Amino acid sequence: MNYVLKRTGRAVFTVWAVITLTFGLIRLLPGGPMQALRGYLMQQNPSITTSELQARIEALTAISPDEPIWVQYGNYLWGLLHGDLGQSVWLNKPVSTVLAERAPWTLFIMTTGLFLMFVIGIGLGAFMAYREGSNFDVATTGIGILLQSVPFYVVGLVLIAFVGYQWELLPTGGHYASSVTPGLNLPFVFSSIKHATLPVGSLVLTGFGGWALNMRGNSIRILGEDYLRVARLRGLSEGRIALRYVGRNALLPMYTLLLISIGYMFGGSVILEEIFAYPGLGRKLIQSIGRRDFPVMMGAFLLITIAVVIGVFIADLTYGLIDPRASGGAERESY
Amino acid sequence: MATNDSIDTMTQAEPIGGHADDIMTVRDLVVSYETGEGKANVVNGVDIDIHRGEILGIVGESGSGKSMFASALLDAVEKPGQVSGDITYQPEGGEAVDVLNIPTAQLKSLRWEEISMVFQGALSSFNPTMTIKGHFDETLRAHDVDQDEGIERARELLSDLYLDPDRVLDSYPHELSGGMSQRALIALSIVLEPSVLVMDEPTGALDLLMQRSILSLIDDVQEKYNLSIVFITHDLPLVAGLADRLAVLYAFEIVELGPSDEIITEPGHPYTRSLLKAVPNLDAPLDTMQPIEGSAPHPSNIPAGCTYADRCSLATEECLEEHPPFHDVGTDNVGEASTDADHFAACYHWERARAEMPLEIDADAHEGTVDRDRRPTADDETVVTLDDVEVHFEKSQNILDLFEEPDIVRAVDGVSLEIPENDVVALVGESGCGKTTLGKTGIAAQRPTGGTVSYRSQDIWATKDDGIGDIAYEEIRKSLQIIHQDPGGALNPNRTVMASLAAPLKRWQPDLESEDRQARVLGMLERCGLEPAADYANRYPHQLSGGEQQRVALIRALLMNPDMILADEAVSALDVSLRVEMMNLMLELQEQFNTSYLFISHNLSNARYLAEKSDGRLGIMYLGEIVEIGPAGEVLSDPKHPYTKVLKWATASVEPDQEVSEPPIRSIDIPDPVNPPTGCRFHTRCPEAREVCKHESPTLGGDVEGGRVHSASCFRDDEDHEYWDSEPLTDEDEMASIDETV
C-alpha cells in the first residue's frame, strides 16, 4: 500500500513539475512563446491597444501577463485543473477540444507498437537464449544488431514508398478512411487498423530486435543461476522452468527498460505521425509550430508528457506485482 | 595412467568394497573438462562407498574438486563437464541403480526422491520471485506426491529445524535471513524423504554459531528420517564431530579415508596431518599450527606420481614416479590387509608420516615463531580510546518518507575501549552484532552518533570539524588504517599492484622520486614473500590468488606507517591452510612497524590465534555491545558470559571424542538490531536467563579502560546479585517467536 502511495506521489509530483516547466517555458523564455505570440498578434493587427493585446493573450494562453508571476502561475494551475489549456490561435477553438480528438490516436498506435515490440522481442529473445549458440541464435542476433541500427522512419519511408505508393497495398496517411463512420462498427475498426499498420509496423520492425537481444542476455544470465540448477534437480518440468523461472526472472529488468522507453516512444510520435500524416498529438505539435500556434503546442507537449507519466506510473505499479522484492525494501542507502 | 594404478591395487586389496550395507558405491569416478591445453580432470578417479545411515564427511580445500564430486553423485555435472566411471545406488530391499546410465525419466525420479542435494548459498538456490511454499508445492507436484500430505511433512520438517512453518512458507526467499533460508533449503531437499542427502558446504556462508546449530539439527534430522548424508566441506574441524567417517580430498582424488576419530588422532597421509596442524582451533597449542607451503596442482597438469609429493617433506623418488595406492593404515590392525579394514591412506610413507610428523610438536622445535620481545606495557601510550561510543543508523529514507518514523539500527550501543600501542585486540561476534561498525568507528572511518573517539587523547572528530588539538587531522587519518575482509574487493580491479601501492606513498610522501617509490613498493612486496617482486608489481588484482591479494592490502596499509590497523575479517576469506600463514605475517610485520591491530572476526579460532599469540585481548560482541573482554587465554579458558560459552561451543575443535550436542541457546536466530530485546540483550537466547535479565541490563564490570582485566557484563558475575533469586526463563515457546527476519 505504502508502495502504491509513494509511486502515486511521485507521478503527481512529476506532472506538477512538468506543468511548472511548461509555464516557465511559455512565460519566461526570452523570445519564447509569450513574446512570439505578442509579436504575432501585433503583426496581425498593428492597431491593437496594449490592454486589448493583454486580454487577447490572456484568453489564448490562460495566462494574464499583467498579474504578478505567482498569480499568473496560480491561475494557470487552476485553469489546468479544470481542463482549460487555453485557446488555439489558429483554429479559434479551445486547445482541449483540439487535442481531445487527437490524443486517442496517438495512444492507440504507440501502445500497440510498444506492446507488439515487447511481446515479440521477449518471446524471440527467450527462444534465442534457449538455443544459444545455434545457427538460429547467431542469425537472429545479427539481424537484431542490424535492425537496431535502422531508425524507424527510414523503414517507414521505404514502406510508404513501396507498400504505399508503388504497390498500393496500404494507405500512406490518415487514421481512417473518410468513407466509414467513426464508432463501434466493423468497417471503422478495420479501417483504423489498416491505417495504423504501416506506422506500427515500422516501429515494431526496427524495435523488436533490441528487445530480443536484451531478453536474450537476461535469459542467458538466468539460465546460469544456481536456482535454475536446483529446479532441474528437483525434477520440475521444462515448461515450468521456462515460464516460472527463466521467463519471469528475465522479465524483471525488461520491465524497467519498458519504463524508460515509454518516454522515448511517445517522444518519437512526433516523427512517426508526421511521416505517416497520422493525425495524433505529435503531428498537431509540429503543425502548431509551423502555424506559431503556441497554446496548442504547449498543450500537446503537456498532454504527451502526462501520457508518459501515466504509462510509467502503471508500469511502476505492476512492477511491484511481478517482483516481490520491489515493494518490500527500498534500496539500501547509508552514509 | 595414474588412475588405473590405483584401481588395480584397489581390487587386489579389496579395501573398500567389503562393507555389507552400502547405499552407494562409487568406482573410478572421473569428471573432466576440455580446456585449451587438453583435458582437465577435476575429479580424478575417486572410489568410495557410502554406508547406509552414516554421515560421511568429505573434506577438501577450495579447488580440490569436492563440489564436482557432489554433483556427480546425482549425475548433475554441468555441461560441458564429462563424467565417467560407475556410481551405483542400492535402495533398501530394491534393485541396484546405475546412476550414470539410467533413462532420463528414471533419473528424474531418482533425484530428490532417493538422492537429494543441498547447495551452499541457500539464497541463490531459491527462485527469488516465488514463495518458499511455491517451491515445496512445485516439487511435490513434479514428483506426483499428495499435496496435503507433502505440505504437512514440510511443516513438520521446518519445525524440526526450529523454524515457524507458517511464517517461512509464506515468505519470499529474500525475506529470510541466511540461516533461515539455509534451513528451509534443507527442509526442501528432504521433503520427498530421500535416502541419501548430499550437502555441498551447506553452512559455508553462515556464522559459526548458526553453522553449529544447523549441524546439530542435521544430526537430529539424520536420525529421525534415517538418512545417509554426504557432507562436503573445506572445514575439517566443523565436520569432524558430526561425521562417522571422513574422506580427505586433495588434488581431485581421495588421499585418506577412515573413521572420523581415527583420521583426527592418527591420520596416515602427510597432507591430512599438515591440514590438521594448519587449521586454527581453540584447543591445540599455538605453536603446533603451521601453514602448508606450496599450492595444489592444476587440473590440467596433474602429476603422474603422488599429487602431494611436491609439498611433502617425506617425498621420495617413488612418490614422484608412481601413484601411491591405498594402504590400510587402521590402528587396530596395522599393516595387515584385512576384510574389516576401514582406514586407508594413499601414501607409501604413512608409517614414516606418523613417526616423523607429530601432530603436537614442542614449541622450541618450531621455526618462524614470533617471539614477542615487546608487549604493551604501562609506558605505552594509548593510541585509540573509544568512550561510550554509539553508532545508530537510520534505515533508508526517501523524499516522500518524511512523515514516517525512521527505523533505527543500533549497530553499536555504548562501547568503551582503549587500545595502547603495540596491542592486539580481537573482537568476535556473529554477523550483525556491530563489530565491523565498531572497528570502523575506532579508526575514524565511521562517525559515531554518540560518545567520543580519541587518538592519543585527542578527540578525532572535534579535530576534523574544528581543527583543534596538537595533532593534525591528516596525521590521525594516516595513523589509522584498514585491511578488508574480501581480498578481491580491496584492490581496484583496474589498477596494477604497483599503482595501488604507490597511491598511499604519492599522497603522503609527494616529494619522493618515482623510482624510490617503486623501489619501496618492490621492497615491501619482496618482504611479504611476493617474489619476483617486479613481476607481481605489474599484475592486476585478478592475476593474484586470494592470499596474495590480502598481502598486497596489508602492504598498502603498512606503507602508511600507521599506529593502528583495523583488520576486518582479514583472514576469513582465505583457505584454511593459508590463514595461519597470513596471521603470522601480520604479527611479524607488527613487530617491525610498531602498530596495533584491531582484529575483527566471527571466528573464535582465528581471533584466538592472533590474540593469544601476541598476548593481546579478546572481546566478545553481541548486538552492539561488548559483553566480555580480557586477555585471550583467560577469556577462553574461563568464559564468564554465557554468550562466550555459546560461541565456544559453536567453535568446532578437532577433539576426537567430541559429539554434536544440542545448542546451549534457547533460540538460534539473532534478534533484529532495529528492536533489540530489553534488559540484557542476550536474555532471549541465554540458557541461564532469569526474570531479572528481561528488565535490567548488566554492565561490563571491572576496570575496562586500558586495563587488562577480564570482565563480563552478566549478573552471574556478581555473587550477590538479585539474579540468583529470580525465576529462570524456560519458556519453550519463545523459541519460535524470536525467529525474527533480518
Added chain:
Amino acid sequence: MLNVSRTDVDSEYAFEVTAEETLSRRDRIRHRVDQFLLAPARILWTDWRARIGLVIIGLFLFLSLIGPSLVERPEPLGPLLAPPWPWGTLEYPLGTTYLGQSILSQLVHGAPNMLKMILSGALFTVIVATVIGTTAGYKGGTVDGVLMTISDIAMTIPGLPLVIILAASLPIAGNPYLIGILLSINAWAGLARSLRSQVLTLRESEYVEASRIMDISLTRILGIDIIPNLMPYIAMNFVQQARWVIFNSVALYFLGVLPYSSTNWGVMMNSAYQKAGAVTSLEAFHWLAVPMFAVVLVALGLTLLAQSADRLFNPRVRARHAETVTGENGPEDEEESEPTTSVGAVS
C-alpha cells in the same frame, strides 16, 4: 613461503629503500603508449564486430574530416535527377538532385555537420550524466535526493517534443554543436540514474573505502577508483547517445523543424521528400536513399562498437594484450578453467 628471518628483516626495512636503477624516460613513455593506445587497439581488433565497427566509423571520420577538401561543393551543374551508378555515369556516382547537384558531394559536405552534432550531443550527455550521477551517488543525502528527483522528471519528459519546442523558441540559428546539445537535453537523466546506482555500489566497495581511509582526495578517488570502473558503461552510452543524436537530428531536419545554416543528411532527405517527392515516385528515391543508407551505416558502426566497449575496459582482457604486463599465465588460467563453484569459502 615466509623464509625471511628476523635478522635480515631489520636491514631490509622497506622504508629506507631507494631505487638502484632508474627507468629511462623513453621506457616509461613506451609503457604508457602501450598501455593506453596499443593495447586497446589490439583488443578491439580481435573482435570481428569491433573490427567492422571501427572500419565504418573510420570511414565516417575520414568522410567528415578530410572529405570536404577532396570533393567539390555541390553545385547545380549536372543533369537533373540522374540515377546513381551503374544506371548513371561515374561522374555522378550517387546520382544528382532535382537541381543537378551531385548527391555524393552533398553527402560529403553534409558529413561534418553530422559529426559535430554527434560529438557535442554524446559528449554533453556523458559529461553531464557522469557529473550528476557520481556526485549524487558519492555525496548521497539531500544532494542525491534533489539530483535524482530532477533526473526522474527529466527522464519522464519526452525528449523530442521538448527539443522541437526549444528549437522553435531559442535563437540557435543552426549551430550544429548547439543542436547536438539540444537534442540531448534530457538524455543524460537515464544515464545519470544508472551511474548513480553503480557509484552507490562502488562507493561501498572496499578499495574505495581504503582510499578514503588513506585520505586520498575526493577528486582522485572519483578519477581513479570510481570513474574508470564506470568507463565501459559510459563508453557504451556515449556510442548509444551518438546513435540517438544521428537518428533524431536527421529525423527533425527531415521534418524541417530544426534551423540549419548549411546542409546535412537530414536536410538532404527533407529536400528529396519535399521538393522531388522521392517517396511518391521512384525517380528521385535514390536522393532519399543515399542519406538514409549513410545514417544506417554509421549507426551500425556505432552499435558494433558499443557491443565491444565492455571488452576494451576489462582489465582481464587488457592485461592479456599489453606487452609490458607480464605474469598473466599463472592464476588467471586457473581461474578460467576452474569449474568448481566454491564461492567465498567462509567458515
